[in-house]
Amino acid sequence: MGCYITKSMARNALQDMQRFYSDLSEVYTRYDISIEEDLGRRNMLMSSLQEKMFARQIKEIYPSTSSDGKTGEPDIIIPELNSELECKLTSKNKSGSWALQTDYNTLSNKVKLDYLYVLASRDFTEFAVLFFEGLTCDDFHFPAPGSKGKSRMKLRSALEKCTVIFGDAFDKSELYINDATAVLNNKSATSGERLKAQNRIDYWQKTGRVSFTLEAA
Numbered sequence: 001m002g003c004y005i006t007k008s009m010a011r012n013a014l015q016d017m018q019r020f021y022s023d024l025s026e027v028y029t030r031y032d033i034s035i036e037e038d039l040g041r042r043n044m045l046m047s048s049l050q051e052k053m054f055a056r057q058i059k060e061i062y063p064s065t066s067s068d069g070k071t072g073e074p075d076i077i078i079p080e081l082n083s084e085l086e087c088k089l090t091s092k093n094k095s096g097s098w099a100l101q102t103d104y105n106t107l108s109n110k111v112k113l114d115y116l117y118v119l120a121s122r123d124f125t126e127f128a129v130l131f132f133e134g135l136t137c138d139d140f141h142f143p144a145p146g147s148k149g150k151s152r153m154k155l156r157s158a159l160e161k162c163t164v165i166f167g168d169a170f171d172k173s174e175l176y177i178n179d180a181t182a183v184l185n186n187k188s189a190t191s192g193e194r195l196k197a198q199n200r201i202d203y204w205q206k207t208g209r210v211s212f213t214l215e216a217a
Helices: 007-030 039-059 104-109 155-161 173-184 191-207
Strands: 077-080 083-090 102-103 113-120 126-135 151-154 164-166 168-171 211-214
Touching: 007 039, 007 126, 007 164, 039 077, 039 083, 039 113, 083 102, 083 104, 104 151, 126 155, 126 168, 155 164, 155 168, 155 211, 164 168, 173 191
Parallel strands: 083 113
Antiparallel strands: 077 083, 102 151, 113 126, 126 164, 168 211
16 A cells, blocks of 8 residues: 655645644743643644644545544544554654654554654654554564553664655664674684674664654654
């Protein structure tokens, strides 16, 4: 089926979200509250709007598209494609990394789902929009204790199912693997250097490190 969201659709949805965000920020400022002090809470406020705005864009092509926001219901339903789309909005966490997560039980019950992740900068001016087709539980780590059922995406493998609609995504682990492979191919490398290089290759093949570039809407 492939990706059914274009860059122009994403830009229109993001700009609608920005207009709402501007109004929301003014209300917070009026009461001497910084909306960007807690990005997790900010993104929760904006996530329902993400569903509505992207559903509005998809509806231009697939008129039966809906997004009612009810608990337990899919974020966006596209009957013409017999498809459900989960929407997620996230920002960099305190450690400077991106947490692309899902509810493990929901995905387990659905078996396979399409995902639309919007990565937003702190000031909500730059974004990356990523469409993942047909993700399964195999594309996520099993929930850690205390995570309340939230699972982290295995970014390196999941990128094989990803269409980058807005911004960019780059698997930096390939650079590290290539550097370590060069050591293995170096005939003058010591056995210790070769062992360290092989360990690095094993680590990056298992872990991966994906870097994202955001773009102004």
